[in-house]
Amino acid sequence: MRASALPLMMxxxxxxxxxxAEAPSLMLELNAVTEQDSGCRVxxxxxxxxxxxISALVVEAVIFTPEGLVDxxxxxxxxxxxxxxxxVRQFDLPGLACDRIGQVLINAVGxxxxxxxxxAACADAMTVSSRIETITISG
Numbered sequence: 001m002r003a004s005a006l007p008l009m010m011x012x013x014x015x016x017x018x019x020x021a022e023a024p025s026l027m028l029e030l031n032a033v034t035e036q037d038s039g040c041r042v043x044x045x046x047x048x049x050x051x052x053x054i055s056a057l058v059v060e061a062v063i064f065t066p067e068g069l070v071d072x073x074x075x076x077x078x079x080x081x082x083x084x085x086x087x088v089r090q091f092d093l094p095g096l097a098c099d100r101i102g103q104v105l106i107n108a109v110g111x112x113x114x115x116x117x118x119x120a121a122c123a124d125a126m127t128v129s130s131r132i133e134t135i136t137i138s139g
Contacts, residue, residue, distance in 0.1 A: 106138070
C-alpha cells in the first residue's frame with residue numbers, strides 16, 4: 001500500500017464512513033421443503049436490504065418438475081418485509097410432493113411497494129438462492 005493512501009483510509013475509518021457501500025438487495029432464499037398431507041410446504045427466508053421497508057411483495061414463481069416440465073405457476077405473497085430484518089415465509093403447494101420439485105423460477109415481481117421505492121426496485125435488486133441440494137432457484 002502506498003504511504004499516501006494510508007492517511008485517507010484512516011480518516012475515513014475515524015469518520016465512521018464505510019470504505020465500500022453495500023449495494024441494495026432483496027434476498028430470497030429457499031430454505032426448506034416439508035412434506036404435508038396436502039402437498040409440499042416451501043419455506044423462504046427473505047431479507048430486505050433496500051433503502052426502505054417493503055409494504056407488499058408478491059412474486060410469480062414457476063415450479064418445474066425434476067424433468068424440467070412446468071408443473072404450475074404460483075403467486076407467492078411475501079407480505080411486509082422490514083428493512084434489514086430477515087423474515088420467514090411459508091407457502092403450501094397443494095397436490096405436489098416435495099420430491100417432484102426440481103426448480104423454482106422467480107418469473108416476475110407482481111407487486112413491490114414501499115415508501116420511496118421505485119416500482120422496479122425489488123426486481124432490480126433481487127438475488128435468489130437455495131439451501132436444498134435437489135432444487136435450484138433462479139430469477
